[in-house]
Amino acid sequence: MLQPNASGCSDYRDPETLMMAQPQQPITSACTPSAKRSHAPYLQVNKLWKHYGNFAALKEVSLEIEEGEFVCFLGPSGCGKTTLLRAIAGLDPQSRGEIVQGGQTISRLPPEQRDFGIVFQSYALFPNLTVTQNIAYGLRSLKKSRQEVAQKVNELLETIGLPDMAHKYPAQLSGGQQQRIALARALATEPSLLLLDEPLSALDARVRLHLRQEIRSLQRKLGITTIMVTHDQDEALAMADRIVVMNHGIIEQVGTPEQVYRRPVNAFVANFVGTMNLLPVKAANQQQVRVQSRLINSRSYKSKQMDAAWLAFRPEVAEIKPVGLHLDGNRYEGFSGTVLHTEFMGNFLRIEVSLPEFQQSVQVDVSSQHTDLTLCAPGYQVCVSVPVDELQVFERYNNSAATGAILSGKNEEVAA
Numbered sequence: 467m468l469q470p471n472a473s474g475c476s477d478y479r480d481p482e483t484l485m486m487a488q489p490q491q492p493i494t495s496a497c498t499p500s501a502k503r504s505h506a507p508y509l510q511v512n513k514l515w516k517h518y519g520n521f522a523a524l525k526e527v528s529l530e531i532e533e534g535e536f537v538c539f540l541g542p543s544g545c546g547k548t549t550l551l552r553a554i555a556g557l558d559p560q561s562r563g564e565i566v567q568g569g570q571t572i573s574r575l576p577p578e579q580r581d582f583g584i585v586f587q588s589y590a591l592f593p594n595l596t597v598t599q600n601i602a603y604g605l606r607s608l609k610k611s612r613q614e615v616a617q618k619v620n621e622l623l624e625t626i627g628l629p630d631m632a633h634k635y636p637a638q639l640s641g642g643q644q645q646r647i648a649l650a651r652a653l654a655t656e657p658s659l660l661l662l663d664e665p666l667s668a669l670d671a672r673v674r675l676h677l678r679q680e681i682r683s684l685q686r687k688l689g690i691t692t693i694m695v696t697h698d699q700d701e702a703l704a705m706a707d708r709i710v711v712m713n714h715g716i717i718e719q720v721g722t723p724e725q726v727y728r729r730p731v732n733a734f735v736a737n738f739v740g741t742m743n744l745l746p747v748k749a750a751n752q753q754q755v756r757v758q759s760r761l762i763n764s765r766s767y768k769s770k771q772m773d774a775a776w777l778a779f780r781p782e783v784a785e786i787k788p789v790g791l792h793l794d795g796n797r798y799e800g801f802s803g804t805v806l807h808t809e810f811m812g813n814f815l816r817i818e819v820s821l822p823e824f825q826q827s828v829q830v831d832v833s834s835q836h837t838d839l840t841l842c843a844p845g846y847q848v849c850v851s852v853p854v855d856e857l858q859v860f861e862r863y864n865n866s867a868a869t870g871a872i873l874s875g876k877n878e879e880v881a882a
């Protein structure tokens with residue numbers, strides 16, 4: 467492993483930093499973008515497994531990423547996001563499976579022979595090096611002249627909007643500034659792949675919001691293929707071209723933010739990305755579900771052998787109506803209930819309504835300007851109206867750990 471040298475940080479042995487500081491070697495010509503097959507994705511992960519002892523952190527994960535895409539790995543803590551990112555970087559190689567980058571199999575290459583730049587959550591800057599020296603670190607082995615290095619560092623400082631920070635040390639910078647420097651350092655060697663491991667999670671909310679826009683516009687400008695690990699669904703929805711939703715070492719869904727949000731493939735994705743009301747029902751036929759003796763119309767679904775199911779809808783697709791109002795039964799379903807409480811959220815109201823039919827409550831978000839607020843007072847009897855087209859059905863696994871996680875803190879499971 468590379469050891470920092472006469473630059474003054476020989477006693478600094480954070481492995482992440484040391485690894486991070488490894489200069490990106492120009493990779494063999496077979497691995498440059500120009501050599502890749504035009505029809506093949508830029509990055510292919512084929513049947514990747516990662517074992518830690520008996521524990522499988524990745525279970526036969528396969529994935530394709532196109533050149534220039536911004537992809538987010540999203541999922542709860544421990545689902546394997548970082549493990550997958552580190553396997554792609556070669557920092558923590560897979561136990562089985564193959565990784566192809568730019569047409570070349572890189573599965574067995576050490577990190578220093580792979581073509582990537584990486585940014586960690588902890589910035590991982592050398593504390594005893596100036597900003598300039600930090601950014602230039604990876605350039606030293608590329609045999610660039612002093613002048614070329616200075617020019618590159620200045621360009622990058624301009625790009626990240628910190629042209630006056632060249633002579634400062636990391637400790638003299640804010641968290642957001644340090645992360646910008648880490649980004650500049652990752653980009654200095656002009657890698658074709660940028661890996662971001664929760665780069666924003668150590669920053670406060672305002673800086674995080676600002677920096678995520680900056681990272682996205684910089685990525686678009688450079689056209690660099692980028693993978694970012696995050697557990698923040700808002701961040702993934704706002705930044706990604708495509709989101710890879712992970713859970714327990716597998717990929718649950720890959721799709722655009724809109725696909726993942728509007729058409730989740732299962733209850734886990736539905737509940738992890740955004741808020742989803744999940745009502746316990748029984749599958750009836752491909753366009754209806756059953757609760758007690760009532761049949762409820764829904765979007766069409768594959769009933770398979772499914773018995774226990776979730777009837778699901780987003781809080782913002784429902785409306786609060788007076789009880790007894792006639793609804794067009796082909797287009798809407800109505801659920802009677804009692805308003806439990808109302809939260810003012812600025813431009814909308816979040817209303818919790820208890821539905822005796824399901825023995826649980828749902829959340830409804832309504833515009834604070836276009837709703838009859840007298841209906842929203844706690845204790846009021848209302849009808850929650852939902853367009854049939856927005857009523858999705860997902861398989862419900864009884865006693866599954868995943869379902870337990872879905873329900874925790876949100877709804878209480880009730881046998882339909």
Ligand SMILES: Nc1ncnc2c1ncn2[C@@H]1O[C@H](COP(=O)(O)OP(=O)(O)OP(=O)(O)O)[C@@H](O)[C@H]1O
Nearest residue numbers: 518521523541542543544545546547548549550697
């Ligand atoms: N070196 C290791 N030894 C043993 N188990 C590990 C090791 N690294 C990771 N794991 C386990 O592998 C699983 C996946 O870890 P990973 O760091 O990829 O999760 P993650 O999705 O990135 O989570 P987080 O958002 O909390 O960082 C976890 O259960 C973790 O405990």
